[in-house]
Amino acid sequence: xxxxLLFNLLIFxxxxxxxxxxxxxxxxxxxxxxxxxxxxxxLTNSKGxxxxxxxxxxxxxxxxxxxxWFLEPKDDKGxxxxxxxxxxxxDEMRMWLPAFKKVRRISSKKRGDSFMGSDLSYExxxxxxxxxHNYSRLDxxxxxxxxxxxLEIFPKKESSSSYSKHxxxxxxxxxxxxxxxxxxxxGQLKKKKEFLNKELNDYLVMERIFVEDVQxxxxxxxxxxxxxxxxxxxxxxxxEKNLKRLPRN
Amino acid sequence: MxxxxxxxxxxxxxxxxxxxxxxxxxxxxxxxxxxxxxxxxLPYRILSFKLGYTLGQLDINTVTGIEYRNNTSxxxxxxxxxxxxxxxxxxxxKLGKQIHAWGSVDGNNPTDNINPYDYYxxxxxxxGRKIGxxxxxxxxxxGNSHLEGIFIPKYEKNRFPYGEEDFPLSIPSKPKIEYPVKxxxxxxxxxxxxxxxxxxxxxxxxxNDRAPSVNAANVFWEVEGGPPSLESLxxxxxxxxxxxxxxxxxxxxxxxxxxxxxxxxxxxxxLHIIKSxxxxxxxxxxxxxxxxxxxxxxxxNSDIILSGQxxxxxxxxxxxxxxxxxxxxxxxxxxxxxxxxxxxxxIVPKLHEINRKVLNPNxxxxxxxxxxxxx
Numbered sequence: 001x002x003x004x005l006l007f008n009l010l011i012f013x014x015x016x017x018x019x020x021x022x023x024x025x026x027x028x029x030x031x032x033x034x035x036x037x038x039x040x041x042x043l044t045n046s047k048g049x050x051x052x053x054x055x056x057x058x059x060x061x062x063x064x065x066x067x068x069w070f071l072e073p074k075d076d077k078g079x080x081x082x083x084x085x086x087x088x089x090x091d092e093m094r095m096w097l098p099a100f101k102k103v104r105r106i107s108s109k110k111r112g113d114s115f116m117g118s119d120l121s122y123e124x125x126x127x128x129x130x131x132x133h134n135y136s137r138l139d140x141x142x143x144x145x146x147x148x149x150x151l152e153i154f155p156k157k158e159s160s161s162s163y164s165k166h167x168x169x170x171x172x173x174x175x176x177x178x179x180x181x182x183x184x185x186x187g188q189l190k191k192k193k194e195f196l197n198k199e200l201n202d203y204l205v206m207e208r209i210f211v212e213d214v215q216x217x218x219x220x221x222x223x224x225x226x227x228x229x230x231x232x233x234x235x236x237x238x239x240e241k242n243l244k245r246l247p248r249n
Numbered sequence: 250m251x252x253x254x255x256x257x258x259x260x261x262x263x264x265x266x267x268x269x270x271x272x273x274x275x276x277x278x279x280x281x282x283x284x285x286x287x288x289x290x291l292p293y294r295i296l297s298f299k300l301g302y303t304l305g306q307l308d309i310n311t312v313t314g315i316e317y318r319n320n321t322s323x324x325x326x327x328x329x330x331x332x333x334x335x336x337x338x339x340x341x342x343k344l345g346k347q348i349h350a351w352g353s354v355d356g357n358n359p360t361d362n363i364n365p366y367d368y369y370x371x372x373x374x375x376x377g378r379k380i381g382x383x384x385x386x387x388x389x390x391x392g393n394s395h396l397e398g399i400f401i402p403k404y405e406k407n408r409f410p411y412g413e414e415d416f417p418l419s420i421p422s423k424p425k426i427e428y429p430v431k432x433x434x435x436x437x438x439x440x441x442x443x444x445x446x447x448x449x450x451x452x453x454x455x456x457n458d459r460a461p462s463v464n465a466a467n468v469f470w471e472v473e474g475g476p477p478s479l480e481s482l483x484x485x486x487x488x489x490x491x492x493x494x495x496x497x498x499x500x501x502x503x504x505x506x507x508x509x510x511x512x513x514x515x516x517x518x519x520l521h522i523i524k525s526x527x528x529x530x531x532x533x534x535x536x537x538x539x540x541x542x543x544x545x546x547x548x549x550n551s552d553i554i555l556s557g558q559x560x561x562x563x564x565x566x567x568x569x570x571x572x573x574x575x576x577x578x579x580x581x582x583x584x585x586x587x588x589x590x591x592x593x594x595x596i597v598p599k600l601h602e603i604n605r606k607v608l609n610p611n612x613x614x615x616x617x618x619x620x621x622x623x624x
Contacts, residue, residue, distance in 0.1 A: 077272050090446045090498070100375035101350040105448050105496045107503045113548050241341055241390055245308065246270060 019135030022149050022170065027130055029175045032203050032229035034060040039068070039224055041118050046217035053116055056247060058233055064127055065238040069246050076116070080243035083108075085127055093122065096243035103240050112162025119191065119211040119220040123162055132159035138167070143179060147172045163190065176204050189214055201229050266304065273298035279319060289415045290320040292369060294327075294377075308334040312381075330381045340389040346381040349399060351439055351452055352507050353494040357560050359509035359540035359592040360452055360492030363399055363437060365407045365459045368420070380405060393443035401435040406485065407459040428464050428484030430457040431516040439492075447497030454492070458485045458590025464515055465531045465574070466582070479582065486534065488513040488591050503546040509592055510539050529574045530582065537566040540592045560593060 017025070041053040052072055059066040064085040070076045078098040085091045091108035107113075111123035138150040148169040155161030164187050169179040176197045184190040196208040209222040236242075274297050280289040295317035302309040312330040317323070332345025349363040356374065364379040371378055386399040410416040411423035437454030464484030468477045494507040515534045539562065546556040564587065571582040 074272060078270075092443070097375070099377070100355075101348055102375075105353070107498045107501075107546075109498050109501060112550070236338070239390060240395070241336065241388065244341075245303065245336065246268070 017137070017149075019137040019151050019153075020130070022137065022151060023130050023133070023135045023153075026170060026175045026177075030203060031062050032201075032205070034058070034231060034233035035063075035205070035227070035229050036231060036233065037224040037227040038071075039222060041116075041120075042221045042223075043118055044219045044221075051117070053118065058237060058247075060233055060235070060238075062127060063125070065235070066125070067238055067242060069243075070116070071246075078246065082238060082240065082243055083122075083125070084238060091122075091126060094240060094243065096240075098244075103243060109160060111160055118222075119213045119216075119218055120209075120222070121162065124191075124211070128153070129159065132156050132161075140172070141169060143169055143171075146178065148178060174204055184215070198227075200227055203229055205229065268303040270301040270303070271299060288319060290318065291410070291413060291415050292316045292318040292325070294370070295324070306336045308336070310334065328381075339391075340387065340395070342385075342387045344385050346383050347386065348376045348379045348381050349384070349386065350376065351437075351450075351494075352492065353448070353450065353496045353505040354507050354542045354544040354558065355505075355556070357542055357558060357593045358507060359542060360450075360454075360490065360494055360507050362454055362456065362459070362490055362591050363401070365405045367408045368416075368418075369408065369410050371418075380408060395441055397439045397441075399437045401456070402433065404430050404433040404435060404457050404485075406457075406461075409460075424461060424481070424483050426461055426484065427482040428516075430485045431487065432457070437490075445497075447495055450492070450494040452490070452492040452494070454490045456488060456490075456591075458488050458513065460485075460588065460590040462486055462515075462534070462588055462590055463532050463585045465529060466571075467526065468528050468530055468582075477582075481585070484516070486513045486590055487516050490591060501547060505544040505546070506542065508539065508541045510537070511589065511592060512537050513590065527575070530571050530580060531574050532569065532571055532582075532585070534567075534569040534587075536564065536568070536587060538562065538564045538587075538589060540589070542593070562589070562593070 036056070036058040039053075039055045039057045041055075043051045043053065053070065053076070054072040055068045055070050057066065057068045066081075066083045068081045070079040070081075078096075080096040082094045082096075083091055084093075093106045093108045095104045095106055096102075097104055108122060111126065112121045114120070115122055115125055133156060134154040136152040136154070138152055141148050141150050148171055151166075151168045151170065153166040153168060155163055155165075162185070163182045164185050165183040167181045168177050170176070171178050174197065177195050178197075179195065180191075180193040181189060182191040182193070190213065192212045192214060194210040195206055197204050198207040199205075205224070205227055207224060207227075210219065211222070212219040275295065276293070276297075277295060278293060280291065280293075281287065282289060293316065294314045296315040298313050300311045300313075310330060310332055311328070314327045314329055316325040316327055328346065330346050330348055332343050332347045334341060334343045350361060351363060352358045352360040363384075364382055366378055367380050382401050382405050383403055384399055384401045386397065388395055388397045409420050409423075411420060413420070435454070435456035437452060437456070439450060439452035441448060441450040443449075461483035462485070463481045465482040466479040467482065468479055470477055489512045491510045492507065493509075494505075496503065496505045498504070513534070513536050515532065541561050543559045544556060545558075546554060548554050567587065569584055571580045571584075572578060573580060
């Protein structure tokens with residue numbers, strides 16, 4: 001009997017993935033070569049007042065290269081944003097400000113800054129490098145009848161993160177994140193995120209993100225419309241000159 | 250008739266497949282003094298309208314405006330920009346009336362001299378305070394670098410609110426400007442590249458001052474034997490600007506900086522010596538000066554952007570002389586105080602600026618504090 005129990009325990013530990021292994025599985029999930037969509041952000045402040053941002057977004061390499069053009073609010077129409085993530089270096093981020101007729105290089109070091117007043121920071125929009133984080137697996141949980149891995153993710157110092165920790169709920173069958181809580185440097189809960197995903201051309205892509213900054217009592221709902229994948233976006237799109245012209249989606 | 254039909258067909262097709270963008274704003278306002286609530290009588294842009302037409306790699310862009318003055322109810326139509334832009338694989342070419350922007354710092358920017366400034370809108374941010382110039386410009390992108398060339402066939406000068414009593418800066422009545430610029434053609438080149446985590450830009454611009462300076466003077470004696478009185482005749486110096494600008498990041502701070510070296514010279518005037526009055530004296534000035542701006546930005550956790558600018562200037566070399574136009578005899582007239590005709594709009598030794606962008610997008614607060622440390 002003892003031998004049987006020991007054998008079962010050994011099998012259990014051999015089969016159980018560690019946090020880092022789950023993170024690697026999530027990272028190696030099949031993703032589109034490129035993506036484009038119309039992103040709608042509804043920002044709601046503590047008094048319930050809303051503001052809507054609509055942007056055309058195009059990206060490739062799993063969002064490592066991303067370009068966005070603002071359509072709304074009307075005040076910001078034509079403002080455009082370019083982000084290029086570079087391995088081992090700070091991200092290159094530039095913004096085209098039509099009112100100034102200038103492409104402005106912006107800092108990627110302060111990654112916790114809000115992106116266009118939303119509850120998403122530049123860090124939230126960037127890829128989470130596995131090597132820059134430590135992972136710890138917690139007990140599995142079920143969310144909306146979906147069995148999830150639960151990971152505690154600790155950013156390493158070199159990631160220059162504005163967070164101290166994330167807790168992510170990852171659906172086991174799809175390896176898509178369903179829910180995440182992010183904690184500030186003091187260890188206090190900062191943001192709650194909920195994700196809704198959909199299937200598109202053999203890929204699973206995000207359909208909706210709801211982010212709540214629990215400290216500011218401010219929330220942002222992001223929905224992705226007119227989603228297209230593998231449309232053959234050229235790497236040349238991710239150049240400064242393309243910021244100045246609004247594309248057709 | 251056939252040509253008309255073909256043209257109509259072509260226009261219909263091009264509008265069907267083209268993309269048309271338009272945006273605009275209407276701003277009706279009244280500026281009043283806090284002290285006695287009296288109205289400040291200055292013109293303002295009551296309407297601004299942008300229209301863009303995009304077909305493939307071709308754009309046509311126009312920016313128009315209507316300037317309105319409340320006290321007289323007079324309006325003035327202004328074509329601020331109208332240009333054709335072509336975007337080939339390698340870069341961009343633009344032709345027409347355009348507004349350009351060079352350099353990396355905001356506002357007080359000594360290397361940004363392509364466009365003259367409209368002093369009625371001096372307190373506006375960005376392109377709103379610039380005057381479009383007819384120009385041909387091209388940008389070539391290669392790797393992490395680009396090279397831009399700008400050619401301006403016809404010189405344009407700043408628009409000053411001469412004689413406007415309500416303008417906050419003291420600008421006297423319109424001066425008597427006798428001398429047009431000698432060479433209206435202006436050009437400039439700017440090269441920008443990425444080095445490490447920052448950007449570096451090098452530029453050169455050859456043009457004419459945007460603000461006038463003394464070129465000559467008529468001398469007369471109100472009292473015989475008394476001190477001479479000078480009636481200044483103004484013109485525009487030729488100026489060459491060599492610029493360097495960069496943006497880099499230190500921890501949570503962003504540093505933007507610019508240095509501009511100016512070489513400015515009074516042009517040799519093509520005076521009709523025989524017709525010139527005997528009382529006419531010419532002023533020759535050859536001056537090298539520099540201006541710099543260091544801007545440091547920091548965004549707090551509450552999304553408050555703090556930015557401070559350190560602005561400085563110095564004169565490296567100055568040679569000037571007064572001489573009689575016909576006899577070329579040097580005279581010992583007083584030298585007018587040097588005023589840069591290009592570069593920073595206001596030379597303030599140190600300035601600190603605090604911008605606060607409140608998260609509520611309907612409210613934008615900007616607090617600017619200017620500290621003149623010399624005083």
